[in-house]
Amino acid sequence: xxxxxxxxxxxxxxxxxxxxxxxAVILTNRFTVHLPVVTSTGGxxxxxxxxxxxxxxxxxxxPRASKWLAAVPGVGGVLALWRAHRHxxxxxxxxxxxxxxxxxxxxxxxxxxxRVTATLSSDTRIGPLSFAVPRGTITGLVGxxxxxxxxxxxxxxxxxAPSSGSILTAGDPSGAAARMGVLIDSPGLLPxxxxxxxLLVLTRLAGWEPAVVDQALERVExxxxxxxxxxxxxxxxxxxxxxxxxxLADPDIVILDEPTxxxxxxxxxxxxxxxxxxxxxxxxxxLATHALDEVDELCDHLIAMDRGRVIxxxxxxxxxxxxxxxxxxxxxxxxxxxxxxxxxxxxxxxVALDRDAIRVTADTGHGAVLNxxxxxxxxxxxxxTAERPTLEQAFLHLTSTxxxxxxxxxxxxxxxxxxxxx
Amino acid sequence: xxxxxxSAWTMLKRPTIVWPLLAAIVVFSAMxxxxxxxxxxxxxxxxxxxxxxxxxxxxxxxxxxxFVGRPVMVTGLVVLAASIxxxxxQYSSGLVRMQFVVQPRRSTWLLGNWAALATAAIACALIxxxxxxxxxxxxxxxxxxxxxxxxxxxxxxxxxxxxLALGMVAFALAGATLALWLRSSxxxxxxxxxxxxxxxxxxxxxxxxxxxxxxxxFSTVAxxxxxxxxxxxxxxxxxxxxxxxxxxxxxxxxxxxxTD
Numbered sequence: 001x002x003x004x005x006x007x008x009x010x011x012x013x014x015x016x017x018x019x020x021x022x023x024a025v026i027l028t029n030r031f032t033v034h035l036p037v038v039t040s041t042g043g044x045x046x047x048x049x050x051x052x053x054x055x056x057x058x059x060x061x062x063p064r065a066s067k068w069l070a071a072v073p074g075v076g077g078v079l080a081l082w083r084a085h086r087h088x089x090x091x092x093x094x095x096x097x098x099x100x101x102x103x104x105x106x107x108x109x110x111x112x113x114x115r116v117t118a119t120l121s122s123d124t125r126i127g128p129l130s131f132a133v134p135r136g137t138i139t140g141l142v143g144x145x146x147x148x149x150x151x152x153x154x155x156x157x158x159x160x161a162p163s164s165g166s167i168l169t170a171g172d173p174s175g176a177a178a179r180m181g182v183l184i185d186s187p188g189l190l191p192x193x194x195x196x197x198x199l200l201v202l203t204r205l206a207g208w209e210p211a212v213v214d215q216a217l218e219r220v221e222x223x224x225x226x227x228x229x230x231x232x233x234x235x236x237x238x239x240x241x242x243x244x245x246x247x248l249a250d251p252d253i254v255i256l257d258e259p260t261x262x263x264x265x266x267x268x269x270x271x272x273x274x275x276x277x278x279x280x281x282x283x284x285x286x287l288a289t290h291a292l293d294e295v296d297e298l299c300d301h302l303i304a305m306d307r308g309r310v311i312x313x314x315x316x317x318x319x320x321x322x323x324x325x326x327x328x329x330x331x332x333x334x335x336x337x338x339x340x341x342x343x344x345x346x347x348x349x350x351v352a353l354d355r356d357a358i359r360v361t362a363d364t365g366h367g368a369v370l371n372x373x374x375x376x377x378x379x380x381x382x383x384x385t386a387e388r389p390t391l392e393q394a395f396l397h398l399t400s401t402x403x404x405x406x407x408x409x410x411x412x413x414x415x416x417x418x419x420x421x422x
Numbered sequence: 423x424x425x426x427x428x429s430a431w432t433m434l435k436r437p438t439i440v441w442p443l444l445a446a447i448v449v450f451s452a453m454x455x456x457x458x459x460x461x462x463x464x465x466x467x468x469x470x471x472x473x474x475x476x477x478x479x480x481x482x483x484x485x486x487x488x489f490v491g492r493p494v495m496v497t498g499l500v501v502l503a504a505s506i507x508x509x510x511x512q513y514s515s516g517l518v519r520m521q522f523v524v525q526p527r528r529s530t531w532l533l534g535n536w537a538a539l540a541t542a543a544i545a546c547a548l549i550x551x552x553x554x555x556x557x558x559x560x561x562x563x564x565x566x567x568x569x570x571x572x573x574x575x576x577x578x579x580x581x582x583x584x585x586l587a588l589g590m591v592a593f594a595l596a597g598a599t600l601a602l603w604l605r606s607s608x609x610x611x612x613x614x615x616x617x618x619x620x621x622x623x624x625x626x627x628x629x630x631x632x633x634x635x636x637x638x639x640f641s642t643v644a645x646x647x648x649x650x651x652x653x654x655x656x657x658x659x660x661x662x663x664x665x666x667x668x669x670x671x672x673x674x675x676x677x678x679x680x681t682d
Contacts, residue, residue, distance in 0.1 A: 044623065044626075044627045045627075047623060048623070048624065048627070051616075051620050051623075055613070055617070055620075058604075058609075058613065059603060059604075118679075120679060120681050151681075154519075154679070154680065154681065157519075157522075157523045158522070158523075158526060159519055159522055159523070159679065159680040159681075160679040160680070160681060161677075161679060180523055181523070182519065182520060182523045184516070184519055185516055185519075186516055187516070188515050188516030188517040188518065188519050188520050189515060189516075189517065190433060190436065190511060190512075190515050190517060191515070192436045192437055192438040193432070193433070193436050197432055197436075198517075200429075200432055201429045201432050201433055201517070201521070202429070202520055202521060202524050203429075203524075204425045204426070204428040204429035204432065205425060205426050205429035205521055205524060205525045205530075205531065205534065206425070206524040206525050207425045207525075245520050246520075248524065249524060
């Protein structure tokens with residue numbers, strides 16, 4: 001960890017030692033020789049070292065508990081250093097191979113993250129991450145809490161600097177950097193300013209024409225509320241202003257983190273329509289969310305993360321194929337069920353018996369074939385139902401396996417079925 | 423740069439900062455002058471100065487300079503708190519995330535904020551000084567103090583106002599740096615107050631450092647050296663410290679991740 005070798009950490013070590021030594025000298029003097037000079041100078045000096053240690057520990061990026069420990073009189077610095085040392089993260093695993101993109105995929109990608117790692121001040125490490133976001137798609141970034149989705153988004157918009165690896169964004173085929181609009185976490189708005197002034201803060205900082213504020217407000221249908229303080233807005237209205245802020249620059253990429261959080265069903269539906277409109281205009285939308293039904297409905301492409309790693313990227317249909325499709329067949333009774341199951345096994349299918357039903361592992365188009373096989377065996381099936389795995393089932397399947405370099409970068413391509421190990 | 427200043431100024435002039443800030447400066451400036459006159463009017467003069475200040479002493483030409491520098495510590499604290507709230511407000515609301523996306527050159531963001539805070543600090547100094555001088559005239563009329571000689575001290579008062587402005591700018595930028603460091607208004611205000619006690623301890627242990635450490639240097643400059651410390655060393659220390667704070671702030675803004 002770089003911090004351990006930094007000059008500030010060396011100063012903290014020296015101060016901690018001085019704090020401890022001065023306390024030892026004061027106590028030794030107090031119980032032995034009683035030298036007045038030690039009593040008069042030792043106290044203020046010890047106080048100086050004590051307060052300095054607390055202040056330095058406060059400012060250094062140590063774990064929070066270490067900062068509190070630094071306030072323990074006399075031995076606080078030593079305790080803080082000991083705690084920080086114990087909680088220094090282990091070195092990262094060897095990075096897996098970089099994402100192997102075809103030329104076509106590389107040409108289509110508006111964002112390419114290549115072996116990106118990031119260490120946050122709270123000693124959380126994510127990565128190595130490698131993924132590509134195809135231009136003009138709505139790309140869903142999914143993963144359980146703590147998977148690293150928000151950090152990945154912050155890496156994309158340069159709010160967090162990568163410790164290693166690179167992120168490329170290309171706004172056009174010439175390679176010019178893409179313009180971005182973001183809405184990460186809650187909309188970042190000052191409640192005592194009006195909606196218009198909040199947008200003006202961003203517009204002036206970026207050096208854009210003030211007219212873009214009116215255009216953005218109109219775009220999210222908030223022109224009439226532009227003069228009102230944001231503090232008086234409902235969550236849905238704030239979210240709209242947040243979207244307006246994200247659209248100020250007419251961005252190539254719109255990054256949204258949990259944009260439907262707290263919205264009512266009407267607000268969610270409006271947002272979906274809005275995102276489709278953005279996509280139709282050729283903008284690339286990157287959407288981090290927990291709502292897999294939303295991803296299924298909206299996204300053309302998705303990236304799944306777990307424990308700081310990318311565990312899948314590809315189309316939603318490809319992710320579903322992580323779990324084999326099944327066909328559920330029912331027969332009139334147990335003897336018919338067993339006869340049909342035997343016929344399916346003889347034909348090379350994998351089957352599982354479930355009361356009066358047979359679950360056959362096969363693509364959903366195999367219903368007719370199974371029906372014929374059953375008829376040949378003299379059994380009439382009473383029900384044939386194709387069971388397509390949901391995105392949620394596929395996601396749970398993917399996240400139930402530990403994230404190791406082997407499971408990293410399960411990538412699907414347009415031409416072939418998903419390349420996921422069984 | 424002008425755009426960044428204008429952006430920061432839009433945030434600074436919001437009602438939740440402007441009105442409490444103005445009210446605090448006007449009230450404390452006026453109160454400090456009323457307090458000066460009322461204690462000087464007591465039998466035997468003010469017990470807070472040595473020798474005691476009498477009402478007759480307030481008629482001399484240098485009285486205006488004294489009035490301008492009187493509310494320094496309170497004004498400085500108010501300006502420091504406003505700077506802290508201005509910076510931490512951008513972090514706590516999440517606005518800073520969008521700001522850094524629309525303006526990836528974070529140094530531009532910082533320069534805009536620095537310029538806006540410095541302008542606000544100068545405005546606060548002017549308002550404080552004007553309030554103090556106006557209160558002085560009102561109080562002089564109430565307590566019957568002759569103000570005939572004050573006119574000759576107006577030049578000195580202007581100089582004192584300039585010093586007050588410089589001191590306030592230093593307080594503002596120090597507060598903003600602290601806020602950038604901690605990103606929490608409560609933590610930054612607590613550290614500022616604890617630090618003031620810490621500096622007092624150091625000054626008590628090593629008096630030769632008085633007027634050279636941040637709080638005492640800034641207040642010495644803001645009071646034009648009327649607090650007993652040497653002006654010139656404090657002025658140099660103030661300039662050096664302000665440059666150091668600015669350099670530190672640049673390092674923090676450019677290199678630190680925005681994670682919260």
